[in-house]
Amino acid sequence: MIEQRNISRLHSWQVDASGAILIQLKLRKKIQLKRKEGKIEKIAAIDVAYEKEKAVAGVLVFSYPQLNLIEKVSTVSSVDFPYIPGLLTFREGPCIIDALCRVKEKADLLLFDGQGIAHPRRMGIATHLGIYLNISSIGCAKSKLTGDYNNLADEAGSFAPLYDGNELVGFAVRTKKDTRPVFVSPGNLIDFDQALKIVLTCCRGHRIPEPLRLAHIFANSEKQRVRENGKNQKDCFSLFRWT
């Protein structure tokens, strides 16, 4: 679903924390939150599991809205960038792109376990990779990074706007009755209503939307294999990295 020549290469991934922030500030100008036109028939959910310094990225492609599994891909990559709140993309981005390069099906949008624009600089992983790969994306995080909300009902399907100051950045969404909410925000090339509606229609009785829930299970089961291979486990050949 990602072709070599279509990878933007808007920037290098070999940067330190301060360099990463500069990149985020520059990419911010490229965010597009207009409504996505046309039917959405296939979505890809992404999750990453870790075994020491190895990242195992799992991508599952589903039909939408039926959510029948169409394809699954996983990759193993060494990670160097540390986890720093606000800079998650620089830790998980490279391995995720490598996994997406191996996906044959062309999904209409990417669903991420993390924020979209509900980020201090509006550059959550869904937004960043949506811009980098020029594809529609949605962020669905299990916890909040930035923003405030109130009056969220206890019923499944309820939601409350998430504001960073006076700016709407997403929604706190009750995907399951009496369960803590998830945080949904548009990534890129999609609008708030579509992001919210798509996530809600992907719920199947669990707190985590089914595509992401299954991607999480898949990434972890693949990680188990990496565990057993131990030091013999090699990285997948990178299909896009440079510099």
Added chain:
DNA sequence: GCGACAG
């Protein structure tokens, strides 16, 4: 200085 802090 204090509190917050995606995975």
Added chain:
DNA sequence: ATCTTGTCGC
């Protein structure tokens, strides 16, 4: 994210 046992509830 990961380290970890049992346990309460649908």
